[in-house]
Amino acid sequence: MTRNESWKIGLLFSTSGVTSIIEQSQLNGALLAIDEINARGGIKGSPLEPVSYDPGSIVPRYGELAERLIIDDKVNVIFGCYMSSSRKEVLPVVERRNALFLYPTLYEGFEYSPNVIYGGACPNQNSVPLANYLMSAFGKRIFFVGSDYIYPYESNRVMRNVLRQGGGEVVGERYFDLHTCADGFDDVIKEIMEARPDAIFSTIVGQSCIEFYRSYHAAGGDGRVCPIASLTTNEGEINAIGARASVGHITAAPYFRSISSVANRRFLKAYERKFGSTIDVTSCCEAAYSQVHLFAAALEETGEMDTDCLREALLGASFDAPQGQIKIDPDNNHTYLQSRIATVNEDGEFVIDLKVRRAIKPDPYLVFPAIHDWSFHTQKVSVSGGRHA
Structure with missing residues (x-):
């Protein structure tokens, strides 16, 4: 990759349909983190470029669009999903294609995949x-x-x-x-x-x-x-x-x-500046924001979008998130959370x-x-x- 090329990542959050009230906030959190990373020069001089699709809260569409991101858009890192049923649609796609999927939502537990980084509470x-x-x-x-x-x-x-x-x-x-x-x-x-x-x-x-x-x-x-x-x-x-x-x-x-903390006040101020209000800021929004920053640090370390290299860099990685310090557990790909x-x-x-x-x-x-x-x-x-x- 030359310095002028961007690093493409996929965003798979619904901005329409029954779960859009949450997924729009997740998309906003991811976009804010991308803005912050690009404003400081991107990763090794190249910006992050989001490729975003709206599944419309229709469960099968998440898997179909994950396939499109990987095959047509040549993206192998995807952030997305709110409902577990939509995550289950994406899971076999990223495993089959050996892509990396960062899931910024609480869920029911009892799952592990080497291709998923779980960012929400279990x-x-x-x-x-x-x-x-x-x-x-x-x-x-x-x-x-x-x-x-x-x-x-x-x-x-x-x-x-x-x-x-x-x-x-x-x-x-x-x-x-x-x-x-x-x-x-x-x-x-x-x-x-x-x-x-x-x-x-x-x-x-x-x-x-x-x-x-x-x-x-x-x-x-x-x-x-x-x-x-x-x-x-x-x-x-x-x-x-x-x-x-x-x-x-x-x-x-x-x-x-x-939450009253310097990190959270900074996050909310930046969010309001970009989106006009903090009224829709949620824990899932904060998780998406934090996962993009964790990924960016891993990409800075590896300098390549190889799934196996990125996974190795992410496991054990930490970030001073708006909620407090979080860390990806190398034992199970889930996240230490407040x-x-x-x-x-x-x-x-x-x-x-x-x-x-x-x-x-x-x-x-x-x-x-x-x-x-x-x-x-x-x-x-x-x-x-x-x-x-």
């Missing part, structure tokens, strides 16, 4: 702490609701096992099409009101997540009494749901926009209640799933407006 980094928190703060009777695809089923399987370790009980479990509208939740909300759980664990994603929270509020549900707890509901969705319907609800994630639990306040902003003292080693197969291990390494956060203030 169960021991979010499901275990959330289950522990719910049972200690609210009670042990939990109602499950989820979207009808791979991640919610697998996430609920993990959550059920974790709850049982702590003496918890699943009092109901329902799944819904990704296109479910507000009135489609009437029956399950009636069922929830009759069951009177201590909390609701939601893995509903996309636009239907917004409809579910609004419907729960309209039926008299109060997050300060019986919260909807989630691993996926983020700042962009809370903004769409509205503060009145969101107050008291809970999310566990490595990153929240409200872990936080936050509650939505009356202004519609997440207030962090608990956080870990250091990044958690990823354990995608829950080899050590003991529920109470997490609590020994956490600290309450006293912030005005927070549950523990």
Whole structure:
């Protein structure tokens, strides 16, 4: 490669369809990181050049477009996907073609591929702490609701096992099409009101997540009494749901926009300068941003786009991300991440209640799933407006 040639990378995030509210923020995070890298001279004097496609939130399209990126566009490094079902479409493509796929989304765990770098939280980094928190703060009777695809089923399987370790009980479990509208939740909300759980664990994603929270509020549900707890509901969705319907609800994630740190303030300022607002900044957006920077450092080290060389450089690599320092675990291609639990306040902003003292080693197969291990390494956060203030 001559110095004048660009380094092409693929971006596979939906800017239309039911998951676009999240994937647009992931695309923005990746584009911001690319801008920052190119502004300082690119990699060895050559810029990163994104080749971007919109799969339209249609699951088979992710695999088809991954194939196009590799074959037609001559790209062998791809960033993309939100839903696990879309990741499963891309996985055999990158394995068959020996391309590198960086996946910036929390997921259900129980997967490993030498062709994937997993940048989002796995169960021991979010499901275990959330289950522990719910049972200690609210009670042990939990109602499950989820979207009808791979991640919610697998996430609920993990959550059920974790709850049982702590003496918890699943009092109901329902799944819904990704296109479910507000009135489609009437029956399950009636069922929830009759069951009177201590909390609701939601893995509903996309636009239907917004409809579910609004419907729960309209039926008299109060997050300060019986919260909807989630691993996926983020700042962009809370903004769409509205503060009145969101107050008291809970999310566990490595990153929240409200983190007070120099790195996060720098990130948010740059994001607002590029996109006009930080209203849609999410943990998945931050993960995409961080993964592009990790990749750029690996490319700077190797000076070539060879998959095997890049993988070797990425394993063990670290980055001072907006959430705090993260590191790719050379044991399993997943990422050491921070872990936080936050509650939505009356202004519609997440207030962090608990956080870990250091990044958690990823354990995608829950080899050590003991529920109470997490609590020994956490600290309450006293912030005005927070549950523990």
